[in-house]
Amino acid sequence: MQLAAMRTNVGGTAAAVFDGTGWATIATAADVTALLARPDWRRLADAALTSGDRITAEDAQLTNPLHAPAKIVCCGLNYADHIEETGRETPEFPTLFAKFADTLTGPDDDILVTGSSAIDWEAELAVVIGAPIRSGDRTEAQGAIFGYTIANDVSMRDWQSRTLQWFQGKAFDRTTPVGPVVVTADEFDPAAGAEISCLVGDELMQHSDTGRMVFDAATLVSYISGFTALGPGDLVLTGTPGGVGVGREPRRYLADGDVLITRIAGIGELRNRILTKERHNS
């Protein structure tokens, strides 16, 4: 099943489910976060699919499917080639940091960053939690995973490297695009290896597959649940492969007007324009 959130013609958003050709809206939930908070989410989705109304894939204006996760936990240093480009050793434990819900933005939203001259990309698979989990083992963690989506952990390297803690370089409001859809876990297995890539315009910057993670999705969810409970709608970002701008020779950062494209085969594509100046007409 593929779920998303789309803009409605009355100015709000609604959750929606894809039938293979078009989207059926679930008017009682504003997005996938709200849908997953309801124990009867599957009944609501199935009911939407049996209704007749559809919005075509072309007409659907998809927005951030998960606008308000209570917790967003991110893993750094989780692909061997990225660990190598940072000059670090393969870690024994996952390197984790947090984001707030305000950091997220939609799959085709412009990303406005002022005050940084080192805006970098980090294509990532994001895990969407569907059931409460606390101190769960790997099997329980697998069962708590609702599905997967795409994120780009856009990072302001100048801020990130000001201090020992990365948070401030990764917490600029509305800079982490998420979406466009959440694919349920029965239809997507990251361990089987889905192609993940990041482009700036037509230039391929990152290209790997999700089977190459040091700590896979279920291992990360299990590990995190050992110190903090996760619940429906929470997000775990699983780290980025090699090819980030700060790891290139010479270094390469995003400039005003660049289009950042983030793809995972089987989920879809984020397409975000980078802006470094406020625009009054865009």
Add this chain to the structure above:
Amino acid sequence: MQLAAMRTNVGGTAAAVFDGTGWATIATAADVTALLARPDWRRLADAALTSGDRITAEDAQLTNPLHAPAKIVCCGLNYADHIEETGRETPEFPTLFAKFADTLTGPDDDILVTGSSAIDWEAELAVVIGAPIRSGDRTEAQGAIFGYTIANDVSMRDWQSRTLQWFQGKAFDRTTPVGPVVVTADEFDPAAGAEISCLVGDELMQHSDTGRMVFDAATLVSYISGFTALGPGDLVLTGTPGGVGVGREPRRYLADGDVLITRIAGIGELRNRILTKERHNS
């Protein structure tokens, strides 16, 4: 004005305001987070003070006044003596990391930590935001500060030092006590130097004053607001002075049954028992 949240005799909590001898409850808000979300919070508090009903300070069962901040941003390395005991240099920028609301607990709650053998204390002044602020200067930041409370950023040093990022050692659920009251900014000025201390049982471990911060409260709020908007009920933890367990010779950590006392003159005291094993009768 002093605000708090207290347990009600119907199993919930209510915000409350202190009149100098007793507490007047504000039944329409469950705690200070909920109260601050209302633009008319001061009218509600004043109305409660003009009502006749009081709960004596002895009878009031105060709980975490801020159960659900959207954002909790913490500063590390913000007192010279603590920076020295960690062996680091005085930083040019604030070192920041995040916590989730689930990490908080009440001013006299037991703190249960399983899975760590290096539980340490960090007495801190916490800033409570009262008005929205985004990219504000120091003056605007001062105006956005609603008040101050006490926190102890209890840290699992073994987890904290597993990787480069501190988050996992500081994000165990229900391990950061907060309270007991929020003192409004017109009645408390941290720059004037309030005594801050931390005791384990009757042994004094930390003793400093809040005037010795490298980055003061308004500077921190201004800096953070430069990348992420802060709003009513959000918390900024301002760092801990010297004397933490990991900085002592020999190192010293909290043990099962230890009582952790965290004091700031003019605000009050947190008193939390540390448990490292689940207790069925306690």
